[in-house]
Amino acid sequence: MNYDDIASDDTVWTTPRQAGLGQPASWQAGVAGQPSVAGQPSVVGQPAQWPAGVGAHPPAYQAMNATSVAPAAAYPGYQPPAYPPPAAPAAPPRAQAPPARPRAAKKEKTSFLQMEITPKRVKREEVMHLSRQLGAFIRAGLPLIEAVHTLGQEASNSTLRKLMAEVEEGLRHGETLSDCLDRHPKVFPEFYRGILRSAELTGQLDTVLDQLAKYLERDLEARRRIKAAAIYPSMIAGMAVFTVVVLSVFTLPRFKTFFASLDAELPWSTRMLMGITDFLTGWWPAIAGGLGGLALIIFLALRTEGGRYARDRLVLRIPVIGGTVRAALVERFCRVMSSMAGAGVALPEALRVATGSLRNLVFTRSLGQVSEAMLEGQGLAAPLARTGLFPPTAARMIRVGEETGTLDDQLDVTARYFEGELDYKLKKVTSLFEPAVIVFMGFIVGFVAVALVQAMYGIFNRVQV
Numbered sequence: 001m002n003y004d005d006i007a008s009d010d011t012v013w014t015t016p017r018q019a020g021l022g023q024p025a026s027w028q029a030g031v032a033g034q035p036s037v038a039g040q041p042s043v044v045g046q047p048a049q050w051p052a053g054v055g056a057h058p059p060a061y062q063a064m065n066a067t068s069v070a071p072a073a074a075y076p077g078y079q080p081p082a083y084p085p086p087a088a089p090a091a092p093p094r095a096q097a098p099p100a101r102p103r104a105a106k107k108e109k110t111s112f113l114q115m116e117i118t119p120k121r122v123k124r125e126e127v128m129h130l131s132r133q134l135g136a137f138i139r140a141g142l143p144l145i146e147a148v149h150t151l152g153q154e155a156s157n158s159t160l161r162k163l164m165a166e167v168e169e170g171l172r173h174g175e176t177l178s179d180c181l182d183r184h185p186k187v188f189p190e191f192y193r194g195i196l197r198s199a200e201l202t203g204q205l206d207t208v209l210d211q212l213a214k215y216l217e218r219d220l221e222a223r224r225r226i227k228a229a230a231i232y233p234s235m236i237a238g239m240a241v242f243t244v245v246v247l248s249v250f251t252l253p254r255f256k257t258f259f260a261s262l263d264a265e266l267p268w269s270t271r272m273l274m275g276i277t278d279f280l281t282g283w284w285p286a287i288a289g290g291l292g293g294l295a296l297i298i299f300l301a302l303r304t305e306g307g308r309y310a311r312d313r314l315v316l317r318i319p320v321i322g323g324t325v326r327a328a329l330v331e332r333f334c335r336v337m338s339s340m341a342g343a344g345v346a347l348p349e350a351l352r353v354a355t356g357s358l359r360n361l362v363f364t365r366s367l368g369q370v371s372e373a374m375l376e377g378q379g380l381a382a383p384l385a386r387t388g389l390f391p392p393t394a395a396r397m398i399r400v401g402e403e404t405g406t407l408d409d410q411l412d413v414t415a416r417y418f419e420g421e422l423d424y425k426l427k428k429v430t431s432l433f434e435p436a437v438i439v440f441m442g443f444i445v446g447f448v449a450v451a452l453v454q455a456m457y458g459i460f461n462r463v464q465v
Contacts, residue, residue, distance in 0.1 A: 120159045122187045128216035130160070135209030145171045163187065176200055191336045191353045198345045208343050215339055222328070222422060229430040233437050240441035247448050252277040259455060267458060269451040309361040316362060320432060324425040329363055330394055331418035338411035347407075348375060363389055380407075393417070 130151060137147035145168060152164030163184055170180035178197040181188045192212060199208035256274050259266055266274070280287070301307035316322045336357050340350035348371065355367040366387040373383035381399035384390045394414050401410025 120157050122157060122160050122163065124216060125220055126155075126157060126160060127187065127192075128213050128220065130155075131209045131216065132213035135206045135213065138209070139206040144177065177205070189357060191340060191357050194345060194349065194353045195340055195343045198340070198343045202344050204343070211339055211342070215335060218335070218419070219332070222331075222419070225423065225426055226328075229426045233430070233433045236434065236437040236441060240437065240444060243441065244444055248277050248280045252448075253281065255452060255455070259459070265458070267451070267454040269447070270455040273448060273451040305361065309365075312360045312362045316360070320425075320429055324422065324429055325360070326389065327418050327422045327425055329358055329360055330390055331415050331422055332357060333363075333367075334394065334411045334415035334418065338408050338415055341408035341411060347380070351380070 133151055134147055137150070138144065142150075148164055148168045148171060152161050152168060155161045155164060166183065167177070167180040170183075171177065176197075178193050178200060181193050181196065185193075195208055195212060196205070199205045252273060256277065259270070259274075302311060315325055333354050336354040337350055340353060341347065345353075351367070351371050351374065355364055355371070358364055358367075366389055370380070370383040370387065373386075374380055379399075379402055381395050381402055384398060385392065385395035394417075397410050397414045397417070398407070401407035404410075
């Protein structure tokens, strides 16, 4: 179609609005190209999707369509488009169901044999291995979080695995390693956490972890020596008690019945033995109750600070055992002080932590006075010597370290010296304790044997007469 065809269009416009007057320019210039359909004006602006018929148009167009004539014959071959029926009104949206809650992760089923009534205790040996492995991972360049995660996965102790998982979570939240370990004071001692805190500030975490592992190893070795020295004497003492109980409860009462049937006069040793046996068998409930009451009184007394102080003071005054305990305490004090001073911890803080690592209240109170004197500017060696608890050798070594500026090295030398002294004293105590227990057991067994033999000989002589 061209403009000539439009010029020959026989559409009759009866009003200015129908003729395009007053319409937008796009409407006036857009008459060309519009098909003329019965009941619809030939205006460009009219949408093509409106269906045929006056009723389907807006009122402004209904008035215009009523007077316009546009025969369809003017456009031969034109087919009006087929309009789809109007869509049905959409149904109101249904209320959506609330989102389903995520299912909780299924707990791992634990067999009856794997159930734990109480959580496993983390041993000091496991802490030693953990320190050594963590130091090796950090030295190899492994990130701290990844190293902690790896050690937690490889741990065989369930309590240690849970502990390392908590440490890993704290590290991911931006906490330091020492802050994470502060939540577990029963596993990591105060001196351990204090040394780590200073190592984090100086950037020597791998070196300090190795030093802590070595210290824990030496401490474990000292404890093993003490336990090994006490095993044999304890076994002998237990056998002595067992022998006394068996003789008093089972053997001697039968001899008493035998001697009473013969109506014989018994020697004094046999009568004494029979009297002890009668007392133990007839008054054993009272004896057991008295021992239980005494144990309860001691237990309650030891829960007080005064009771513990009296116990610790008594232990230090025992002739042979007191010197051994003193050497062990001095060795531990010097070892902790050396580790903390070498890690860069301030001396007052190191003294406080080393004092807290000791379990003897006599040492704890005396070292509290040493701390006050040191803050007053009196140094460390002189106040330690005034306590009377540290041997002169230890005080002189510490004084040399203060004068030469090598306090950590001199403390380490002192700790090694008293470590050797502790070994010597342990062997001495063992060598004295074993014969004492053997003599005590031999005295009991010998007294019973002599009493029975004397009674048998007396009865035999009377029968012969």
